[in-house]
Amino acid sequence: MLFHARMDVRIPHDLDPEVRADTVAREKAYSQELQRAGKWPHLWRIVGEYSNISIFDVESTDELHDLISGLPLFPYMDIKVTPLATHPSDVRATDGV
Amino acid sequence: MLFHARMDVRIPHDLDPEVRADTVAREKAYSQELQRAGKWPHLWRIVGEYSNISIFDVESTDELHDLISGLPLFPYMDIKVTPLATHPSDVRATDGV
Amino acid sequence: MLFHARMDVRIPHDLDPEVRADTVAREKAYSQELQRAGKWPHLWRIVGEYSNISIFDVESTDELHDLISGLPLFPYMDIKVTPLATHPSDVRATDGV
Amino acid sequence: MLFHARMDVRIPHDLDPEVRADTVAREKAYSQELQRAGKWPHLWRIVGEYSNISIFDVESTDELHDLISGLPLFPYMDIKVTPLATHPSDVRATDGV
Amino acid sequence: MLFHARMDVRIPHDLDPEVRADTVAREKAYSQELQRAGKWPHLWRIVGEYSNISIFDVESTDELHDLISGLPLFPYMDIKVTPLATHPSDVRATDGV
């Protein structure tokens, strides 16, 4: 079951630089772990912004909230989640691909 | 090169029903042709809305505008395109996948 | 799995009165069938508006889109769906109620 | 009499960590007390956000403002209250359930 | 119990002039009946707009929705209701006036 998320990173400029660097490093490791587990199949940068567009593949809304609220950058992001459904013109759905 | 698009369909309620049915049918065929050609790798329905989220893979912005403005439903849609770049945490980019 | 929806009804004032009355009657029957099936556990009117706030309980996002897009008033509504998760302070979750 | 509220928590990142932890703990206790008293029949997390959607059941608007403004997190939340009425299609109202 | 409402009148320009005149006349009569009954204690025009700001005094949200949805102009208005509570600095509340 797929969900679309837009995440805008807003790290306060006066955050301690070490805390910042550590948080960003942990964010990357956490994100890659979820990608490799198949939970986060797409992750793109929005051109010109410190923002991403993500697609998550989860079993439930509870699982999705656990994944997202576990992000090390979660306290510093504005996040908007949109639920997705199969599109009737999607060839992968209609062709059995 | 990837672009994200959100399309909201707003067909006027007084459009001739035959024109409407024909336009929607041509839209589906056109969309599936582009999907099979690899130009439109993802197409999802937004739950609860007559809207979709699409990912396009094109060589140029001119090509993308040609594809989108060729949609039979183009005159009846509000469309917002967002350019995407590789995300530095994307495992497919960093792992060579 | 719960989803929150706000639905704003915008029936065009020049819609044929019989079509309108028939659509509204079918909407009510369809809605009550889903409520009795446990798929639509809450339905409230927003005071002063031709709008409602609904809670749906479904197995998947595909099921939810099928339910909502099957509403007879679907072509005449602006709908916004928000996915919900268990709140950590919810006594029904933490008390085992 | 039911009211819908959306609450977005915005705790300043430089708030003293002990003050923060104490406030969040008192918020949970206060919230659960109101839930058990039947004043706060529904409390859901919005997926991906530090936000909730709540339904309150009160005797008056004064009572509701007292409940909400008494929340320990009240100074750190953006809150929007929407009054609800019985929906004419609600089976619990029309079936006498 | 007081509620604040802003009502913006949007009568379609192609509405039959007789229907329009009759609706506006019935709106005035209905509104004045509610004012004289004490249900609608304040009614002001917003300068430069076909809009009003109203204060309603009702026993419940169900009563308020019945009053507002009974307005002859209800199908042609955008309405936003805001619940009000006693202000702690209101001299009429604190002076016992």
Added chain:
Amino acid sequence: MLFHARMDVRIPHDLDPEVRADTVAREKAYSQELQRAGKWPHLWRIVGEYSNISIFDVESTDELHDLISGLPLFPYMDIKVTPLATHPSDVRATDGV
């Protein structure tokens, strides 16, 4: 001559607590003085928010700006003023009440 104002209080969380308490106390005294003088005939709390809706009765826009900008909380409020006129359906205007 009446004016409608919505005031949203946004006191910075790091304001000195004594300054804050003193400012809020002076605000209350100032507000009640204006209410008793008939300049501020209505003052309501918006349910769930640190905000009010006020009606002012003044001789001129200059007088109104002097009153509002003299509020001790003025530097910490977002304020929006809307001019009001007599509504043609107002029974107090048409009945001579």
Added chain:
Amino acid sequence: MLFHARMDVRIPHDLDPEVRADTVAREKAYSQELQRAGKWPHLWRIVGEYSNISIFDVESTDELHDLISGLPLFPYMDIKVTPLATHPSDVRATDGV
């Protein structure tokens, strides 16, 4: 006493051309009469839009609403009125000019 107004003209494209031409002509005459009477001291076109910014000089909010609602184009305009006060740095106020 001065008020600022922004007026956006939205004449429906299917309005009868004679009605339209007549309305626009009457609007011009009415506007110029008010300008010559000193009630409408400034009238500017917003570049690139069918919109104007106006300054009105009136005795009361009731007078202003009468003037604006009497505009022949009033049913076809979105209008937003903002009350103005003397600015403390205005040399005409402080120099006695």
Added chain:
Amino acid sequence: MLFHARMDVRIPHDLDPEVRADTVAREKAYSQELQRAGKWPHLWRIVGEYSNISIFDVESTDELHDLISGLPLFPYMDIKVTPLATHPSDVRATDGV
């Protein structure tokens, strides 16, 4: 003197097809005449929308409004004009290019 404009074309779907085709053809001719005269140095399509971004080079705001309001599509466009100034980092200004 440069001005930036964004123009969104909103031709009503029930406009007579001949009127539409004629208007679009005249728009193109008019636009190209202004481009060749140096008044409209840049004209770009926004990808995925029936919209453009334009740069105009004019002597005055009156001249600019005359040019834009003379567009055959002017009655069917939402237009927003933004005045531009020389940027202090512009190499063409600082290098004398």
Added chain:
Amino acid sequence: MLFHARMDVRIPHDLDPEVRADTVAREKAYSQELQRAGKWPHLWRIVGEYSNISIFDVESTDELHDLISGLPLFPYMDIKVTPLATHPSDVRATDGV
């Protein structure tokens, strides 16, 4: 050539009080110098807000940006400039006044 500007002053509450007082005093002197030079023919306070509406009369957009960006409060203001043109109904333009 006239331009309309709305300026909203947002001085940070923790700015040094002497810096603040000095900046405000210099702002007033600078503004009055421009008014007396005929560059800033109108300056009004928006009732209830720390904001103004200004009309500037300049030779070019570069001159206007120089004037505005030279304001001592410029770093603490949100400013929106709108270009103005002669209105065809303006009696001062059509009467030769």
Added chain:
Amino acid sequence: MLFHARMDVRIPHDLDPEVRADTVAREKAYSQELQRAGKWPHLWRIVGEYSNISIFDVESTDELHDLISGLPLFPYMDIKVTPLATHPSDVRATDGV
């Protein structure tokens, strides 16, 4: 391939003045290097704002994100990128200019 960007500079008022001056100086040098390389063909100031409108000419969205995220002021700017395509009425495209 062209992209339009609007950049709004929001430097925190409590940033160290030396850091600020150094960042602004490096921004100018970096910007001019890109302009001279043909990557940033247009750069304009928005009148009255600490903002610019830019046109970039790049080979890919990845290249564009690298250029923009390399800006020394990137952490202090709100940036919105819009992809551009050739306009069918552009004389430089149709005339072969």
